[in-house]
Amino acid sequence: MENYWDNIHQIDDYSWGGLEETFSGYYDSSSPDGTQSAAASKNIVSERNRRKKLNDRLFALRAVVPNISKMDKASIIKDAIDYIQTLHEQEQMIKLELDELESRKMEPETLDMCQETEVFMSMERSKRIRSDQVFDPSGSWMYPIEILELNVEYVGEKIVLVNLKCSKRRDTIVKLCEVFESLKLNIVTATISAFPERLLNTLFIQAEKEDIDTLKMQIETAISALNHPQPITM
């Protein structure tokens, strides 16, 4: 059992105040003046204090680092280093995760109210969208969007009505909004209705020169591309 380390402090403390007096006249044969020995004793006690402080700091370092097995001086420092590196990695992971969480809600900054609003507003603002990588790299909440019905048709001058019915799963609406935002359409109005197992997405968009079929295909490919990257992690 590790005896020496746990007793170091007591040893140091006990030998703390009792030696400097006995040291008077220890090595005084070198100089006639008592100044040197006095200075030596000063240096001794100073050095003792320094050692004690260092050991106390090491002791405190051991206290803030969990899972310490080896009580070695060097091992304590090593464990502290490893622990700090672990914390660094955790911090980066958490920051990444938090960024992704916020990028879902806060991305367009002014509307982060909800997602279909976001879809709608994407007509006016075109800030930092970075909608190229729509899929989340975290691999979490990846549930595929099942397209049950998709109609794209002209309903007026240059107004196209998009009607999408799909299954209601995790984050379906969020991902749908990402899809429509990534397509950078001129959305006039977006409406999402929720039913027990279905999700109805109706949006009017102002078409510039797009073909109906290409637009429909764009939507399909965007959704399927959003389904693919990660199958299902959990």
Place this chain on the structure above:
Amino acid sequence: MENYWDNIHQIDDYSWGGLEETFSGYYDSSSPDGTQSAAASKNIVSERNRRKKLNDRLFALRAVVPNISKMDKASIIKDAIDYIQTLHEQEQMIKLELDELESRKMEPETLDMCQETEVFMSMERSKRIRSDQVFDPSGSWMYPIEILELNVEYVGEKIVLVNLKCSKRRDTIVKLCEVFESLKLNIVTATISAFPERLLNTLFIQAEKEDIDTLKMQIETAISALNHPQPITM
């Protein structure tokens, strides 16, 4: 300028392999056998290695801790301790913040798809809702919901149509859903439509025994209660 610490390694390395040979026959008057001196030299080099390892560890520790001013051995350990404690506090803060963020989306656990879906689904499940404290304790994104129009009327047997028009601000939809979820209504269908500056919320609820006016007042008070707790932090 701190000379000694940055040069310690070089000094230690240079004095590393040159002294053990010159030490043969240094204090050999105690024993006739050369075993003791050999053991002493072994001990010396071993101790040297120990010190070097410890200094290397300390050097590495200094490397992983940012903002090191004092190059003291003790100060390095102290800074490491403070840094670890800082990381601990940060970790706790981030965990708290992340819990709050997740409690918004993941609260009803099965629907965390989006918010109006959540409102709708609250008819079927009544899990851990804890919808009593709707306001966020973080104090962030607190934008008041401005009610522009609120109609509550019967449209059938026991079906009540709620029509709410309000301003579109930050998290308006999210908070609206929280409101309707907190009221624990039997929502049949919820529809939210987004317009440039307005938000239209239409939902059909199955009324048990509620009075129209009380329901309307409940909605109003819930929204105003959600507006009140924090004025605007930023």
Place this chain on the structure above:
DNA sequence: ACACACACGTGATTC
């Protein structure tokens, strides 16, 4: 016996 870890006193160096 042997390796390892430590505290100690000491001289040197720096500010």
Place this chain on the structure above:
DNA sequence: TGAATCACGTGTGTG
């Protein structure tokens, strides 16, 4: 000068 820090060799205790 003088206080502070360091590396070093050494003795001691432990496994």
